[in-house]
Structure formats: structure tokens, C-alpha cells
Amino acid sequence: MNSEISPNALTQWQQQAQQHLIADNYEQAVNLYEQAIESQPNVISYYWYLGLILLLQGKEIEAQMTWMLPLADVEEENIQTYTQQLIQILQLEAERRENLEEFSLAWVIRQHIRELNNYDINNLLIIVQLSFKTDNFQEREFEDLGIIELLNTQKNINLNLKLLLQVLKNLFETSPLNTLSIDFIQSCLPYVINTPDFAEIFSAAVMKIGHTFAQPATAARLLELYLTQAPNNLKIILDVLRHLSLFYQNANNYSQGIEKAKLCLLLSTELADKLYATHLVLRGLLTAGGYWEEICLTSQQLAALRQEFIIAQPFVLNEAKTLSLLTPSFAIPHLQDSPDNFRKTHNQLAKICQNNLRAINHQVFERYFQSIINHRQTAVYNKKLKIGYVSYALKRHSVGWLARWLFQHHNRDKFEIYTYLINYNPLDDFAQEWYVNKADIANKLGITSLEVSEKIYADKIDILVDLDSITLDISCAVMALKPAPIQVTWLGWDASGIPAIDYFIADPYVLPDSAQDYYTEKILRLPQTYIAVDGFEVGIPTLRRNELDIPSNAVVYLSAQRGYKRHPETTRWQMKIIKEVPNSYFLIKGDAEEEAIKQFFYKIAAEEGVECSRLRFLSQDSSEAVHRANLTIADIVLDTFPYNGATTTLETLWMGIPLVTRVGQQFAARNSYTMMMNAGITEGIAWTDEEYVEWGVRLGNDEALRQQVVLKLKASRQTAPLWNGKQFTREMEKAYEQMWQRYIEEK
Known part of the structure; x- marks a missing residue:
């Protein structure tokens, strides 16, 4: 190439080099720029483009050396200007590659932009975004790239909020969210919390994290961060508190769950809000287990609010408040067995709920x-x-x-x-x-x-x-x-x-x-049973009597239910049984607040004259299959009332363990009854409180009777309706056909 190039020839040459670059003809482009540098070594942009092409060829070291070469002779006050020119060239090429969806290549280019200017927050965010697009995201990027520090310390930062929201949205889709990710979210909040789209993105993300991804503790932590920045709006605060209470309770952080529910109730002014907040308080107390006096008081408040709501029948409710009308009903059958009274109120609320939803x-x-x-x-x-x-x-x-x-x-x-x-x-x-x-x-x-x-x-x-x-x-x-x-x-x-x-x-x-x-x-x-299974997967037991300091010849009772099924009257019956059966022990298992549930049992045990040393509290098992295997440590399982076991009862019967249940009037108080009848077992079915104790004592003292029940349960696997899923399915299908026939005949 001649040392002097006419303007027309220069334009033509640059167009040719650019065409080679776009066509990925890197060797031809390199040759052109090397000739240009030889002809005009003082034109620094030639070095920028030559280095870019070497970078695209994967020759990163050569590219960096090419960029450094002309800067050695540049006066210091001009270095920033020339560096900015290089950044602009790299930026344009990165954007072109992103439009072509060549994300890995764009990521490499932007890493070099970062080396030239590590304070460009938007470039750093795009690097993270490209990591998401190439499935290479690691949360340590937020720290390695210095993004969190920049967001926390820089003033008057030139931040692309749309880009930041997109990074947050992608981050919320990942699972699990760990410490650095949450630190990044916290650093973003001051910038985005008042933007129009953030509330919707954040709300959807927290629900997905807490419910879909089953990470309630993480969801609660995010909501706590949100509260520190949230606008002073009662509606927003109440909504956050409601979800906070649920997430804390689901994460077994019962004290925080109850506290947030009580705060929500304190701040609520509308009847629907008060009703749901009271339910959240009651739910937390029940799930924690043991807070019986407060449970009774709260349930009375809930009942009064339900009646007040039915009388008022407010019709202008949004969908969220409408849907909160029925969930408080879930708690009531755990407290009392009075289905005629319960369903009268519940059905009225259900009708109001339906009318509102249809109006909306x-x-x-x-x-x-x-x-x-x-x-x-x-x-x-x-x-x-x-x-x-x-x-x-x-x-x-x-x-x-x-x-x-x-x-x-x-x-x-x-x-x-x-x-x-x-x-x-x-x-x-x-x-x-x-x-x-x-x-x-x-x-x-x-x-x-x-x-x-x-x-x-x-x-x-x-x-x-x-x-x-x-x-x-x-x-x-x-x-x-x-x-x-x-x-x-x-x-x-x-x-x-x-x-x-x-x-x-x-x-x-x-x-x-x-x-x-x-x-x-x-x-x-259905003619026999409303549920049947062909069996359960069973793992390897991990519980041993000697590890629990229980003699091998002891009579072991077990109750495996969550805290909200623990009723003091039923617990009192269970303690009477333990007291009457010599050398007996009681194993207690199920999610609850550890100290509260222990004090609940210890108090009733002391009142009934049972030594607390005969009680054992078990932790949850690693899987459902191991839980079923560990049931065999028990000689007898004692059911709960007024809310029986369901899946737990089926598992107990499948494992061949005698069960004592109290039959009531409501659906929740008759599950174990129907399952035992459909397994061919009547031993252990009690129709009164006294019979519950009698059956528990009798099965504990009479080993021959226990073995008789065990043998009947094992034999039932081949004969009983409860263990015949195929027969049950035919009966359900017949029911569907009957429904369809009635439907046609009514037209």
C-alpha cells in the first residue's frame, strides 16, 4: 500500500475491511489493517480494529499487545480520549454480536471493555445478562465484577434501569438464590423500587421463589428487604406482611410468622383484611403447636369476624381479598368437631366468594x-x-x-x-x-x-x-x-x-x-372407599430403640402429625394410655415449634402423672420412604382428633401397625375410620373419648391382640378395597359415567 492514500481510496479500503469483518473473513481483514498500519502508523484507529479482529480470532494476548502498542507514544493527557475511542469500537461490535445472538463472543468483547473501564455499570450488567443467555451465570459475578460495590457507593450513577430490571428478572428465575444474589437485589432496590414495572416483577418473583421453588425463607428475606425501601402505602405494607407471615410459617420460623400476622392484624382497617389477618395468626399458632389458650381466643375472634362479614356481605372486593375468605375455614376443623355449624357459616362465605369472583x-x-x-x-x-x-x-x-x-x-x-x-x-x-x-x-x-x-x-x-x-x-x-x-x-x-x-x-x-x-x-x-392405593415405597429404617434409650421389650406408641393437629384433649387421652401401660414410651413426631410443642406435651404429661422421661421427640426423616420404614419402631400408632390422619393413616396401615382412632362427625374426623374399615380392621376404632383410651390400653397390654391385628393388616394387602387401586378406579369411572348420564337427562 502506498504511503499516501487518496480520500476515495481510503473510503473504499475501509468499506472493504468492514465487509470482511462482517463476513467473518478475519484473515483478509487482518491483512488490510496490517498494510494500513505499515502505510500510516500514526492512525491509532487502525490498531483498535486490528486488535478487535485478533480478539475475534481468539488471539486475546495478541489483541491486547496491539492495543497497547500505540498508547506507549501517546501523551498522558490524551490516553483517556484514545481509550474511549477503543471502547466505542468494541461497544459497537459487542452490540452487533448481541443482535446476531452470538452471546459468547459478545461476552468476551465486553470483558475487554471492562478491563478498559471497570466503572461502566451498564457494561457490567450486560456481562451478567450475557452469562444468563449462555447458561453460565454464577452469583459470584456480582462480587467479581464489583457491581454490588458500585451500586452501593457510586453517586449520580448513569444506570440503565430497563437493563437493571431485566437482570433482576433473570436472576429471580434462577434457583436457589444465595447470599451474593440477595446482596445484589438489596443494592438494586433504591434504584428500582419506584419504577413502574418493578413491583409487578418483584411480586411475581417472590411468589415463585416462595411457592414454586419452595424457598419460603429466601422469599421472606426478600420481602424484609423490600419493606425497608417500600413506599409508605398501607395497602402495600399489608400485602407484604400477609406474605411475610405465610413464608415465615412455611419456613418453620413460627415466631416471626406469628409476629408479622399480628402486625398485619393491628394495621388492618377493613373487615376482609381483619378476617384474613386473624386467620394468619391462628394458622401460625396452630402450626407451631402448643399455644392452646391463645389458639382458643384467636379462633373466637375469627368466628366473630366471619359472622360480622356474613352480615355485612361487602360485595366490592378485589380478587385477592375475595379469595382470602375461604382459607380461614381450614383451621376450624382442627379445633372442634361440629360440621353442621361449621358448614353453615362456611357455605355462606363460599357463596359470597363465588358471587364476588363472578362479578369481578x-x-x-x-x-x-x-x-x-x-x-x-x-x-x-x-x-x-x-x-x-x-x-x-x-x-x-x-x-x-x-x-x-x-x-x-x-x-x-x-x-x-x-x-x-x-x-x-x-x-x-x-x-x-x-x-x-x-x-x-x-x-x-x-x-x-x-x-x-x-x-x-x-x-x-x-x-x-x-x-x-x-x-x-x-x-x-x-x-x-x-x-x-x-x-x-x-x-x-x-x-x-x-x-x-x-x-x-x-x-x-x-x-x-x-x-x-x-x-x-x-x-x-362410592360403594366401598373414596381412596385406594396399591401400596407405598418403603426405604431403610434409620431409627433404633437403643439409640432412643428405649428397652427392647418396651411398648412403643407413636403419633406422627404436624403441630396444628395437636389438640390438648386428645393429648390428654394419649397420656392416660401411657400411664396405664407399664414400660411404655411415646414417640412424638411432626413439624412444629420444637420448644413450644415439648412444653405442650410436658405440661399435660405432668397433669396426668406421666414422667416426661417416657416421651421422645423425633426429627423429620430424610424422605417419605424412610419415614414409612421408621414407623415400624412403633407397636401402636395413636391418631389425632378432631382432625385425623389421612396419608399418615394409610402409611401406618400399610406398614402393618395397629392404630387407635376416635371417630367424629366431620370428614376430617372420619378418615382413619373409613380406611380401617376398608382394610378390614375394627380393633382400635373408638366412638367415645373413653373408648379411645380403652383401645390404647388394651392394645398396649395385650401383645397377642396386637399380633392378631398385624397379621390381619398384612393379609389385607391381597384382599382389602383400600389396597386395590384398580377396583377403586373402576368405581370412580362408574361415578363419572353416572354424573354424565344425569347431566344429559337434565337437559
Whole structure:
């Protein structure tokens, strides 16, 4: 190349070099720039482009040396100017590569921009964003890149808020969030907390972290950080406190959960807010276990608020407040067995809830309603029925363990099975994927009721089965809008009382004959049992009597339930049994506040004259399979009342262990009864408080009777309805066909 180049020739040469660069013809581009430098060594931009091309070739050391070469002769006051020119060239190329979705290459270029200017916060954020795009993100980047320090210390920082929000959004999608990630989020809050989009992004993220990813402690920590910066808005503060209370309770931090609930109640002014806050206080107390006097007082306050709300019947509520009306009902059956009184109030609240939800979503409901009218007019008898199962619990959850045999044995010639997995977690367990694989159509959904409803509506489901009842407000909202012509509640809890639900699945035992008097749903009783399983996976036991300082010849009683099922009267019966059976010990297991539950048991034991040395408190097991194996350390299991075991009862019977249960009137007080009847066992079924104690003492003192029950339970595996999932499935399918036939005959 000649030493002197005409302007036209220079333009043509630069265009040619740029074309080679864009076409990734790096060797040709390098040759052109080397010739240009030889011809005009004082044009520094040639070195910048030559170094860039060497970098793109993967020759990072050569690139850096090329950039450093001309700077050696530049006066110090001009270095910053020339460096900025290099940064601009690298910036343009990085942006071009990002547009081409060549993210790894863009990441390399931006790392060199960082070396030239490590205070460019936006470049550093883009580096993190590129790490997300290439699946190479590590939380230590926030520290290594110095981003947290810059956000915390720099004033008048030129920050791209849109970019920062996008980084936060991507970060919220990762699991788990660790210390540095949370430190980064904290450093971002002053910049983004008042931006229009942040509240929505943050709220969705916290719900996903706390519920979908099952990291309630992390979600609580994020909400605590948010509170320190949150605007002074009562509505926002109350919403944060509600979720904080739930997350703390779910993380077994009961004292904080109760404290936040009480603060929420103190700040609440509207009736609906007071009702839900009181429920949160009661939920925390029950889950912690042991706070019985305060539990009784709070339950009375809750009952009064429920009645006040029914009288007032406020109709202008948003969806969140409407959905909070039914969840307080979950606590009441743990405290008393009075289903006629309970359901009268609950059904009234359920009706108010449904009316509000339909008013809020008026157009959606009208569309569903008209669709059902059209559906009924064209319905025919002999068709393949579309059965939809909606639940958040089709995973490693009691419902997930128990419902699977129905899916396993469904007749696919007669029924097409759809699942609607609320709050689907792609990182969840094998059980959830089992349900995905067992369905003809599996819908992996979020936590928005309209999203779930619209999918059910679009799929034209014939019979929709809710497995959640009031344990999930989203499911209540879906059922209230009635996206399917026939709606059923099964398994997950007692009936929800929502008028839009047509049937509640029961059996001859789990509800008394009088139950239809106070149920809004039509009770459809299966001929034998409302639940059956083919069995359970059992692991290797990890409990040994000698490790618990229990003699090998002792009589061991066990109660394995969460804190909210611990009622003082039932505990008193259990202590009477221990007192009457020589050389007996009582093992107590289940999530609760450790010290509170111990003091609860110690107090009642002392009142009944039982030495506290005969009580043992067990920690939770590593898995469900190990828990079942460890049940065999017990000679007898003592059930809770007025809220029996359900999955725990099935596991006890499957492991061949005698059970003592007290039968009541409500669904929750008759689960163990129906399961024992369907396992062919009557020994241990008590109809009075006195019988409960008598059975417990008799089974403890009579080893021959215990062995007789054990043998009957082992034999029942081959004969009993409780262990015949296929037969149960045929009975459920027959029930679906009966529902369909009635539906057609009513048109």
C-alpha cells in the first residue's frame, strides 16, 4: 500500500475491511489493517480494529499487545480520549454480536471493555445478562465484577434501569438464590423500587421463589428487604406482611410468622383484611403447636369476624381479598368437631366468594355459562369423556402420593385424561413428572386463576375434578367461574362449599348419613372407599430403640402429625394410655415449634402423672420412604382428633401397625375410620373419648391382640378395597359415567 492514500481510496479500503469483518473473513481483514498500519502508523484507529479482529480470532494476548502498542507514544493527557475511542469500537461490535445472538463472543468483547473501564455499570450488567443467555451465570459475578460495590457507593450513577430490571428478572428465575444474589437485589432496590414495572416483577418473583421453588425463607428475606425501601402505602405494607407471615410459617420460623400476622392484624382497617389477618395468626399458632389458650381466643375472634362479614356481605372486593375468605375455614376443623355449624357459616362465605369472583370476572363467567348451555344441548351418552384434574399438589405431596393409582389404572378407551398443574415447577420432583407423563394432555401452568380457567375452557373438559378444595385459593377461583359443565371435589380436603361444584366424592363411612343436610354439593358415595392405593415405597429404617434409650421389650406408641393437629384433649387421652401401660414410651413426631410443642406435651404429661422421661421427640426423616420404614419402631400408632390422619393413616396401615382412632362427625374426623374399615380392621376404632383410651390400653397390654391385628393388616394387602387401586378406579369411572348420564337427562 502506498504511503499516501487518496480520500476515495481510503473510503473504499475501509468499506472493504468492514465487509470482511462482517463476513467473518478475519484473515483478509487482518491483512488490510496490517498494510494500513505499515502505510500510516500514526492512525491509532487502525490498531483498535486490528486488535478487535485478533480478539475475534481468539488471539486475546495478541489483541491486547496491539492495543497497547500505540498508547506507549501517546501523551498522558490524551490516553483517556484514545481509550474511549477503543471502547466505542468494541461497544459497537459487542452490540452487533448481541443482535446476531452470538452471546459468547459478545461476552468476551465486553470483558475487554471492562478491563478498559471497570466503572461502566451498564457494561457490567450486560456481562451478567450475557452469562444468563449462555447458561453460565454464577452469583459470584456480582462480587467479581464489583457491581454490588458500585451500586452501593457510586453517586449520580448513569444506570440503565430497563437493563437493571431485566437482570433482576433473570436472576429471580434462577434457583436457589444465595447470599451474593440477595446482596445484589438489596443494592438494586433504591434504584428500582419506584419504577413502574418493578413491583409487578418483584411480586411475581417472590411468589415463585416462595411457592414454586419452595424457598419460603429466601422469599421472606426478600420481602424484609423490600419493606425497608417500600413506599409508605398501607395497602402495600399489608400485602407484604400477609406474605411475610405465610413464608415465615412455611419456613418453620413460627415466631416471626406469628409476629408479622399480628402486625398485619393491628394495621388492618377493613373487615376482609381483619378476617384474613386473624386467620394468619391462628394458622401460625396452630402450626407451631402448643399455644392452646391463645389458639382458643384467636379462633373466637375469627368466628366473630366471619359472622360480622356474613352480615355485612361487602360485595366490592378485589380478587385477592375475595379469595382470602375461604382459607380461614381450614383451621376450624382442627379445633372442634361440629360440621353442621361449621358448614353453615362456611357455605355462606363460599357463596359470597363465588358471587364476588363472578362479578369481578363478569365477561369471562358469561362466556363460560353460555358455553355450558351449548355443551348440554349437544351432549350425547356414548362418548369418550374428557376428565380434567386440577391441582397444585400433583407432586411430592400427600395428594400426589395418593392420587397416582387413579391415573395409573384409568381406562383410556373410555376416558381422556387432562391435568392442570397449578404452580408447575420445572425443577420439581419425579412425582410431578409422573403426572405429566400419565396424562393424555398435561398443562404446566402458573399461579393465575384465569390462566387455569381459560385452559380448561379451551380444552372443553366434560368433568373437572378439583383436588385442592380450599387449601388453594386459585383452585377455588377456578371452580367458582365454572369452566366445565360438571365439577367435582375429591381427595384434597373436605368439600369447598362453592355452589358451582356439583359433587363431593365420599364413601359409606367418611361422612355420616346426615351430612347431605349441610353440604351444598351432592354427596356421591362410592360403594366401598373414596381412596385406594396399591401400596407405598418403603426405604431403610434409620431409627433404633437403643439409640432412643428405649428397652427392647418396651411398648412403643407413636403419633406422627404436624403441630396444628395437636389438640390438648386428645393429648390428654394419649397420656392416660401411657400411664396405664407399664414400660411404655411415646414417640412424638411432626413439624412444629420444637420448644413450644415439648412444653405442650410436658405440661399435660405432668397433669396426668406421666414422667416426661417416657416421651421422645423425633426429627423429620430424610424422605417419605424412610419415614414409612421408621414407623415400624412403633407397636401402636395413636391418631389425632378432631382432625385425623389421612396419608399418615394409610402409611401406618400399610406398614402393618395397629392404630387407635376416635371417630367424629366431620370428614376430617372420619378418615382413619373409613380406611380401617376398608382394610378390614375394627380393633382400635373408638366412638367415645373413653373408648379411645380403652383401645390404647388394651392394645398396649395385650401383645397377642396386637399380633392378631398385624397379621390381619398384612393379609389385607391381597384382599382389602383400600389396597386395590384398580377396583377403586373402576368405581370412580362408574361415578363419572353416572354424573354424565344425569347431566344429559337434565337437559
